[in-house]
Amino acid sequence: MTAEKQGCFWDMPPKREAKFVAMEISISCRTCPRQFGTIHSREHHEKQDHHFTASKRAQMATGFSPNILDYKNPTELKRFVEEKLRPIPGPASIACATEIEAIINLIKECFPLPVAQLIKGGSYIKGTDSQGWSDVDIVLFSEAFENLEDCKTKLPEVINDLGKRLKKSSWASRIMMEKRSQLSLRFHFKCYKNHHGHSFDIMPCYDMLGPAPSIGLKQSFYHKIYLCNDTDEIQLYSMSLLQYQVEFIKASTMRVKDLIRLVKH
Template identity: 95%
Template sequence: MFRMGSLKSYNCEQCGNDFVSRTALRYHLRAKHLGKVHCEKCGREVLRETLQDHEVANHERMTAERQGCFWDMPSKREAKFVAIEMSTSCRMCPRKFGTIHSREHHEKQDHHFTASKRAQMATGFSPDNILDYKNPTELKRFVEEKLRPVPGPASIACATEIEAIINLIKECFPLPIARLIKGGSYIKGTDTQGWSDVDIVLFSEAFENLEDCKKKLPEVIDDLGKRLKKSSWASRIMMEKRNQSSLRFHFKCYKNHHGHSFDIMPCYDMLGPAPSTGFKQSFYHKIYLCNDTDEIQLYSMSLLQYQVEFIKASTMKVKDLIRLVKHWFRTSFAKPTAQNKFRRLPSSYAIELITISIWQLAGKPVFFSLIQGMRAILMLLVRYPEMCIVWHKHYSPNSTIFKKAFQKQTRPFILDPANPTFNVCENSNAWDEVAHVARRSLLKPLFNGVQAKEPWLFTNDW
């Protein structure tokens, strides 16, 4: 319980919602939480008697085939397209709350998540970190030699193999395909040496509507997985555990021995290849009114092409900066432990959008210093509660959906340029850790004595 102004408010410890009386709180507990327990693996609240079935359906263990794989497992793929209230999930336990404030209060009270503990759990600079470089030349050389994909015959061979596996997916797909959309870092041009991800959305007219798609999806995904396992490429495909809406596997390029993470998503085509402005606004309205996370995921698959186009339109220099910031995330944060296994750092899509926004604030320079660009991004991350980034290519600032999303005033706030209902920052519950590591990074040798220069002078106000 806490005091709000002159009125008492009664807080539900299960979900963080507030109520004006104890009676209202008791009614809420009986209606929403009675007989339910938290799944220790995913944090979802499920009926006690269905917990075992939930674990079998959603958390099956790795098969012997995956455990015996011949190349290193990559990091877990992030949640796609939509936020699933990660920002209100505890970092140390599976509890979820109604507000970020309630979640933070719980972390302090129940887990003693102090500033010193946050610093200890967040920071993990790897040996020979790029932040220890002494000059811009070293950083530029690192990007060109270690991060940017190698051009030439190797790149051509890689592209040929990826196109071949996509054709195989089309051949193995058990339904007729009306339209296909490609996404992921490989398609956007933000992939790095040694690893990339590829998203494939397959639209089929065999799905009569959204409900029919949801009903048939598990069988379609299972069928596709079985066919791929029987194909001539099976030895180079490592399946992940089944996902609610997609088939995920890792594919090994034969010649230069690097990997690609594939996410195959069958879907009912709700938007079409060239929707009118009015139809698109109606589509956004349906997403906004939808309360089913799985349905929102299916709706949002139709927007992948616009997300890809937005990132892909960036210059090569901006994509190098994106690669650099992603590398900073991979090499500057402590790995999650059993104690904070529910921590979620910002998605790679959020990183891409932040980088593009900073570049646009600088006036979209064609040539610029990577150190200046990275310094500006880290300074913005330190001030994450003030972050408010929006674009209006696909929706008007006067649209009702945009206004409602903007009025929520959740921070940090980065509105998906293709979806006015999606704040991409909500996929993370660790922005305070990001700010801490960014602050520490700015004290490293790479930024020693570095001052803002044109066109980055706007950072002097930060």
């Protein structure tokens, strides 16, 4: 810039103010809330605190958005999961468990068909829930369903009836119905003094395996799933496997459960 142009520039207060503001605009870190006055100071912070390499900074320059694995070492990642993702034990957690059981009992009471077996699943039951989010899956097997086709035919009416009964219950003010799927009733349950909530997915189904399936029955069942091309039918098949899924995850180590939490995060 020439001296003449410089003089003209500084003689114009609005432009000088714009230049001053521009110099003061802060630059945010691309992975945390910290702000800096220059790109250089931001990159120094990202390198020191988030372990950004030159290649990662180059990726960021092209609009690449890193996930948590890109800037935390194993120790930091472990601490993040323990402090930010794992549910906090204590009185609130105990009260929460009591209320979850109470709403599950209410669902069973309101179910319009006789219940042969109730299976509980979801992240809350499997122990993979996090501080900010959890879901509860409930599968209700009924002998009123003669077979899978009969179940598919009766499901819309059964789900609709269950929803109406829950809306008329004493817990109705704490149940916020969500958009119903073709195979399940979904709602958000406001839990423990309305401090947080849980997403419920209620799925009535025909029990295709029974309480003690033989190895041959299991193999035949898996073969049917393998050959099935109907998405809804596959989901109905999977309901019969919920109990085994829950048992597998609950028996897993805390590291496996933390990995599931981290993947969901």
